[in-house]
Ligand SMILES: Nc1ncnc2c1ncn2[C@@H]1O[C@H](COP(=O)(O)OP(=O)(O)O)[C@@H](O)[C@H]1O
């Protein structure tokens with residue numbers, strides 16, 4: 001990969017809840033167009049990291065910079081306006097709206113038409129909404145109440161919403177949780193393609209090591225709030241510390257496993 | 264100096280009852296997550312029952328036996344209420360729980376009058392404590408001293424109960440994690456029932472202890488509940504210590520507020536509450552609540568703009584309504600205009616409540632401000648009617664800007680309590696500031712201009728403004744703003760993550776709703792020719808809630824239908840029965856338990872099930888788009 005400008009730079013990020021050190025002194029960066037996986041066992045602090053990156057939570061210490069600009073402690077809506085899209089571990093959508101309207105609301109916000117009181121939202125940039133839905137593969141459900149979607153499709157819808165503001169950076173917390181293995185690979189392929197085409201940086205967490213090793217350009221390993229390894233998929237795969245952590249979870253990635261899944 | 268000390272002691276004595284009622288509310292909320300709006304009613308019942316018992320029983324023992332006995336009897340009533348009603352709604356949306364317990368309050372108010380009569384009752388004074396203690400030349404009633412001691416004693420007893428008994432430990436565990444307690448094999452049903460009984464006991468005791476100090480009457484429930492809400496908002500819902508500290512604070516503010524602003528003493532309490540809300544939104548001793556169950560809604564049927572057939576139906580209904588003057592009597596036209604005005608009022612609350620998920624329990628504040636806005640302009644400045652109608656509602660707008668800013672900082676039950684308290688403040692100002700508002704006598708002689716002076720013409724004017732308002736509100740619902748508002752209701756997390764400023768959006772919605780309520784109020788002032796404090800009263804706030812609920816909270820057109828049916832029904836009820844509150848309260852409880860989707864919601868279900876083909880819309884096809892292959 002050619003040298004891309006640093007998109008996201010995180011320094012010494014730290015957060016504790018009472019006595020629990022959820023995240024401790026985490027530093028890393030993501031370049032434009034780069035796909036970075038943040039992995040680690042449950043409770044390692046991945047979601048907490050994400051929450052601090054988009055302003056959902058304020059770090060106790062540390063800085064978050066987007067294209068050099070310090071965005072630490074800004075509210076989520078401000079971070080979003082700077083071009084950071086986010087999907088949640090537990091999907092957050094608007095259940096009483098149709099699938100298309102979910103995207104249209106994001107488009108309304110992107111166009112700064114929130115306080116417009118006379119236009120009709122169901123007609124607002126319908127074409128663009130449908131294009132995004134088509135892109136993530138739920139175009140056929142545009143008119144369906146969003147509450148009726150299967151969980152996997154909700155994840156896709158979240159991706160469409162996150163893409164509505166032409167983001168520079170996508171934060172995806174367990175984007176494929178609750179999906180069938182084939183669907184996971186498919187969704188990540190799609191995400192990788194979009195990221196490549198639009199030069200979007202992607203930071204994602206994932207439990208499925210097949211997905212991680214196939215798509216990540218770089219992997220960060222978090223354990224009990226600290227970054228214990230970082231590097232290319234091959235480096236991380238060979239790291240003894242990582243193996244030790246993952247052995248317990250039965251998630252060790254090795255060549256045999258890969259052949260089995262790829263067949 | 265001694266005067267101030269005595270004033271301080273009086274404040275402390277008043278704090279005792281307030282603390283008892285507020286702590287009961289907090290304890291019930293902690294475990295059941297229900298804010299019991301009927302708590303004031305139990306307080307009032309405690310006072311009435313204690314009145315009766317202490318009249319019958321003699322001697323010191325009889326008196327105190329009567330006080331405690333009354334609290335026990337009312338606690339038993341509470342147990343029945345919990346088993347019959349609350350158990351059915353523990354899993355209902357918050358709004359329905361608030362409404363059901365409010366309905367209960369209304370029923371109790373009429374029942375109390377039925378049993379004890381409408382007049383104030385003067386209770387017996389406590390034997391042996393009739394006198395006063397001389398305090399640097401000022402008299403302090405002995406009974407007050409007892410109350411002052413009682414507050415901290417009860418606080419201590421509650422502390423012991425929750426720390427030192429197995430039951431108390433269970434209750435605290437349940438307050439932290441309900442499911443865990445269930446997993447431990449504790450009988451949850453009885454735990455809830457016993458907690459409710461304790462809460463009601465405290466409320467009733469608070470009421471019973473008041474009888475030597477104050478007359479017993481059938482409006483004391485609403486007076487106390489507003490104070491209690493202020494207390495728990497300041498102290499923090501769920502905290503007993505918070506209830507104690509805030510009860511003392513509020514009572515002292517009331518005691519000294521009278522000295523500082525004799526006319527509008529409530530202002531001082533409001534100012535303190537405002538400061539607390541800004542600095543600590545969850546109260547002095549409260550903990551931030553996790554986001555509560557969202558939306559008043561029960562299902563997910565996306566809203567759609569009217570189909571062309573539905574538009575025809577709307578225009579048809581409007582034409583029929585406009586033809587009423589050809590058929591109806593003058594009385595029918597006046598009733599018709601009143602119903603039209605209430606359609607605006609209900610539609611404005613619907614916008615806030617159904618679209619924004621913000622259930623205001625004090626929406627009448629802005630209606631009332633609209634009436635006074637018009638009355639001030641017409642009477643003090645002598646402006647013509649058209650100008651008054653255009654500018655008068657701005658008072659509602661201003662009120663909504665001020666109160667709304669604070670209210671939207673909170674959500675769920677806190678929002679409900681706060682809006683109710685604000686409405687009560689508006690009512691109190693209208694009631695107390697006699698020089699400006701005329702107090703209880705109101706402002707008379709707000710007559711419409713000559714060109715709408717006949718019932719038919721006024722009716723047409725009301726109908727016109729109503730149709731316009733309903734259309735504007737409907738356009739708003741489907742506008743980008745309406746969708747953004749719904750987005751904040753559906754998922755606060757997602758809306759912030761797509762750049763929506765929830766608080767500002769909700770504040771704007773609050774102001775819009777308040778303005779339309781003001782418009783309704785402005786028309787109402789001209790319809791009645793006079794304005795009174797009750798135009799901002801709790802009864803009116805409840806009316807608007809019931810109209811929205813009756814029509815169906817989840818629908819767009821429900822408010823209109825609900826207002827028409829409800830208003831017609833209540834005008835009819837008032838002329839046929841003395842017990843309108845009993846019927847109304849019963850109706851609310853019934854809707855919540857048996858009919859939660861309301862009229863329009865049920866109608867919508869019929870349409871969806873294909874039983875009403877005329878209104879059928881093209882249902883989205885369940886197509887089989889799969890993947891990005
Ligand atoms: N709101 C919270 N309050 C207290 N502890 C929390 C909170 N959120 C997360 N934690 C704790 O912080 C740690 C990291 O959690 P999280 O970031 O969700 O991990 P992951 O996403 O890697 O599974 C865990 O120990 C979790 O229990």
Ligand SMILES: [Mg+2]
Pocket residue numbers: 046047048089173
């Ligand atoms: Mg997580």
